[in-house]
Amino acid sequence: MIWEGLKEGFVLLFSFDPEVWGPIRVSVTVALTSTVIASVLALPFGLLVGLGRFRGRRAVVGLLNTLMALPTVLVGLVVYAFITRRGPLGSLELLYTQTAMVIGQVILAFPIIAGFCAAAVERADPRVQQTMLGLGAGRLRAGWVVAAENRPALATAVAAGFGRVFAEVGIAMMLGGNIHGYTRNITTGIAFETGKGEFALGVALGVVLLVVALAVNLLVGAWQYRGSREA
Amino acid sequence: MSEPFLQIEDLLVARGGNLVLEVEKLEVPAGRVTVVFGENGAGKTTLLLAAAGLLDLRGGEVKLFGQPFHQGRAPAPKSQRQKTAFVFQDPYLFRRSVLKNLTYGLKIRGVSKDQRRERAEAVMQQLKISELAGRPANDLSGGERKLVALGRSLVLDSQVLFLDEVTASLDDSAREHVLDLIASQASERGKSILMATHLEGIAERLKVNAVHLKAGRIAG
Numbered sequence: 001m002i003w004e005g006l007k008e009g010f011v012l013l014f015s016f017d018p019e020v021w022g023p024i025r026v027s028v029t030v031a032l033t034s035t036v037i038a039s040v041l042a043l044p045f046g047l048l049v050g051l052g053r054f055r056g057r058r059a060v061v062g063l064l065n066t067l068m069a070l071p072t073v074l075v076g077l078v079v080y081a082f083i084t085r086r087g088p089l090g091s092l093e094l095l096y097t098q099t100a101m102v103i104g105q106v107i108l109a110f111p112i113i114a115g116f117c118a119a120a121v122e123r124a125d126p127r128v129q130q131t132m133l134g135l136g137a138g139r140l141r142a143g144w145v146v147a148a149e150n151r152p153a154l155a156t157a158v159a160a161g162f163g164r165v166f167a168e169v170g171i172a173m174m175l176g177g178n179i180h181g182y183t184r185n186i187t188t189g190i191a192f193e194t195g196k197g198e199f200a201l202g203v204a205l206g207v208v209l210l211v212v213a214l215a216v217n218l219l220v221g222a223w224q225y226r227g228s229r230e231a
Numbered sequence: 232m233s234e235p236f237l238q239i240e241d242l243l244v245a246r247g248g249n250l251v252l253e254v255e256k257l258e259v260p261a262g263r264v265t266v267v268f269g270e271n272g273a274g275k276t277t278l279l280l281a282a283a284g285l286l287d288l289r290g291g292e293v294k295l296f297g298q299p300f301h302q303g304r305a306p307a308p309k310s311q312r313q314k315t316a317f318v319f320q321d322p323y324l325f326r327r328s329v330l331k332n333l334t335y336g337l338k339i340r341g342v343s344k345d346q347r348r349e350r351a352e353a354v355m356q357q358l359k360i361s362e363l364a365g366r367p368a369n370d371l372s373g374g375e376r377k378l379v380a381l382g383r384s385l386v387l388d389s390q391v392l393f394l395d396e397v398t399a400s401l402d403d404s405a406r407e408h409v410l411d412l413i414a415s416q417a418s419e420r421g422k423s424i425l426m427a428t429h430l431e432g433i434a435e436r437l438k439v440n441a442v443h444l445k446a447g448r449i450a451g
Contacts, residue, residue: 127321127323131323131325135335136315136316
């Protein structure tokens with residue numbers, strides 16, 4: 001059954017069947033948007049936590065580590081409570097839109113990217129910051145260079161965030177509603193099609209999920225290899 | 232003694248809860264080289280980092296040219312730090328070419344691209360490392376890295392230089408050349424230099440004053 005499903009899945013995939021490529025487009029668009037927004041917010045926050053010296057820093061690190069394991073349905077539930085018709089943001093009519101999925105996924109990715117970033121710069125070579133300060137740089141610029149010198153580690157943080165949002169199903173289902181041609185993405189598509197007995201379609205979408213995960217890993221791996229050769 | 236460029240009073244530096252440096256009073260004359268001499272672990276690097284405003288102080292104060300420079304938490308204010316340049320014992324070079332490493336401090340200080348290049352080329356000639364300009368900094372030997380780190384500080388043309396074991400990893404001829412260059416920075420350009428070394432005889436070689444550190448205290 002698995003082999004048959006795989007064969008049929010590849011046929012659907014390479015015949016550019018809209019039932020397969022529609023959810024792929026939604027997944028890629030929503031996950032990329034979420035990852036970019038989360039990175040813009042989380043990388044500076046991670047740098048601040050990793051390099052900063054302020055009261056409560058340990059507690060913030062602990063909180064980020066805890067939030068890395070945030071259940072997607074819980075995020076979905078909380079955002080749902082805000083954007084449902086009777087919620088405080090109900091008038092914005094965000095529920096069952098791609099925007100709602102992005103909001104939920106940004107919340108999901110933020111602690112992952114910030115946590116990995118903080119851990120990376122905290123373990124970074126302390127001479128980088130000291131050298132920058134010794135050259136007369138301000139703390140902000142020194143922090144920026146610490147980040148730049150640790151690009152491969154930060155790429156891993158972003159890739160981890162992307163991997164988490166690309167593969168999640170709880171937020172997409174609760175906030176997107178799995179609407180055909182609009183909010184149905186790869187993961188909700190797999191759940192829906194398999195439930196209907198359309199095993200091949202589910203497998204085709206599953207293959208894409210794996211291929212994208214592999215491609216992101218290879219990309220980050222290549223960057224890390226380049227970084228280690230430069231070091 | 233000429234006017235001091237550096238005045239240190241009641242300086243206390245702790246690491247991991249232990250006091251590692253305790254200096255009641257130290258005045259370092261301007262426009263000259265002063266050598267901080269001591270065995271490994273005597274506190275030479277700690278003294279230089281504290282004096283340069285790069286290390287937290289548990290107590291005391293550092294003054295630069297008579298003005299308050301550093302007390303409490305590091306780093307000292309940027310505007311003040313930019314009067315100084317520091318060469319670290321184990322220097323970090325950025326993942327860029329030697330030329331870009333040399334000009335990076337000037338970029339921070341807002342110097343134009345043409346001037347950055349001009350000044351870097353002059354310093355590379357002084358240090359006899361012009362052939363390294365295009366090389367990736369991470370491909371260099373220990374001695375070459377030391378010379379690039381020294382060049383990166385010299386190019387800033389700061390009034391004050393802190394040099395930590397700057398001649399370590401250099402062969403005999405490079406060491407002699409660097410020592411002559413350091414001496415000329417003070418005698419010809421009026422730079423104030425505080426230089427840490429564990430090598431006996433450097434102060435005599437440069438004919439300058441020495442501060443002897445022992446177990447985190449000034450011994451003479």
